[in-house]
Amino acid sequence: xxxxxxxxxxxxxxxxxxxxxxxxxxxxxxxxxxxxxxxxxxxxxxxxxxxxxxxxxxxxxxxxxxxxxxxxxxxxxxxxxxxxxxxxxxxxxxxxxxxxxxxxxxxxxxxxxxxxxxxxxxxxxxxxxxxxxxxxxxxxxxxxxxxxxxxxxxxxxxxxxxxxxxxxxxxxxxxxxxxxxxxxxxxxxxxxxxxxxxxxxxxxxxxxxxxxxxxxxxxxxxxxxxxxxxxxxxxxxxxxxxxxxxxxxxxxxxxxxxxxxxxxxxxxxxxxxxxxxxxxxxxxxxxxxxxxxxxxxxxxx
Numbered sequence: 241x242x243x244x245x246x247x248x249x250x251x252x253x254x255x256x257x258x259x260x261x262x263x264x265x266x267x268x269x270x271x272x273x274x275x276x277x278x279x280x281x282x283x284x285x286x287x288x289x290x291x292x293x294x295x296x297x298x299x300x301x302x303x304x305x306x307x308x309x310x311x312x313x314x315x316x317x318x319x320x321x322x323x324x325x326x327x328x329x330x331x332x333x334x335x336x337x338x339x340x341x342x343x344x345x346x347x348x349x350x351x352x353x354x355x356x357x358x359x360x361x362x363x364x365x366x367x368x369x370x371x372x373x374x375x376x377x378x379x380x381x382x383x384x385x386x387x388x389x390x391x392x393x394x395x396x397x398x399x400x401x402x403x404x405x406x407x408x409x410x411x412x413x414x415x416x417x418x419x420x421x422x423x424x425x426x427x428x429x430x431x432x433x434x435x436x437x438x439x440x441x442x443x444x445x446x447x448x449x450x451x452x453x454x455x456x457x458x459x460x461x462x463x464x465x466x467x468x469x470x471x472x473x474x475x476x477x478x479x480x481x482x483x484x485x486x487x488x489x490x491x492x493x494x495x496x497x498x499x500x501x502x503x504x505x506x507x508x509x510x511x512x513x514x515x516x517x518x519x520x521x522x523x524x525x526x527x528x529x530x531x532x533x534x535x536x537x538x539x540x541x
Contacts, residue, residue: 267486312427460540
């Protein structure tokens with residue numbers, strides 16, 4: 241759903257080519273750059289080593305800015321490294337594509353493959369492989385897929401849906417898939433916080449806590465935890481996944497369509513920048529910096 245791309249460091253080795261490409265990527269565009277290989281940022285810095293100092297400084301500043309939105313990929317496969325320093329970046333990426341496919345590769349050449357784009361004839365706005373998805377089928381799998389990069393690379397994750405407190409199946413199925421995606425993350429980024437923000441219509445606190453324990457403990461890895469915060473229901477409306485690297489909004493909600501029983505049932509989704517994530521609020525209190533007390537925490541056993 242959201243897309244992952246490989247960018248050849250040698251293809252963006254000038255100020256002009258770097259800023260022709262890089263601003264089109266990140267969580268706000270549903271387009272993510274893979275950190276391929278792990279030293280990708282260092283390779284870009286080396287590629288621009290001989291350009292004017294001021295231009296190089298701006299590129300390095302931008303690399304630092306986007307680092308948290310780069311997505312990790314497999315560093316080894318079947319016990320073998322996925323990057324060979326004795327051949328070109330493009331030859332490596334083209335080979336790696338058979339292991340963990342890219343949605344597109346930007347380089348300074350082309351090999352005739354539909355997923356390889358020549359930077360010198362690149363038009364991100366019109367090339368279909370760069371078209372981001374703005375609709376998602378309302379199944380748990382597709383909802384988790386559209387949020388995969390956020391869920392697998394963020395340290396802090398906030399789910400927001402006022403109706404989750406009912407813990408019905410159509411909310412539980414997507415949460416189960418969201419959590420599976422979080423804990424199947426590639427790389428070593430630790431998870432510092434997972435919070436689900438919901439409403440406070442139901443008065444049976446003990447019953448809700450017992451239901452949370454019964455349903456959620458079995459789907460959590462040992463030691464992993466999810467906290468729940470309840471807000472005034474009449475102040476909640478929009479549904480989001482907010483993280484420390486960006487977010488995504490769901491027009492209908494974080495619930496599915498009963499296992500996709502309606503094949504034409506889609507939801508509109510939209511990317512949310514990190515700055516906007518930090519401003520999303522309920523009654524003037526930001527979800528990501530909230531002072532609302534935790535209602536209940538559930539920990540896997």
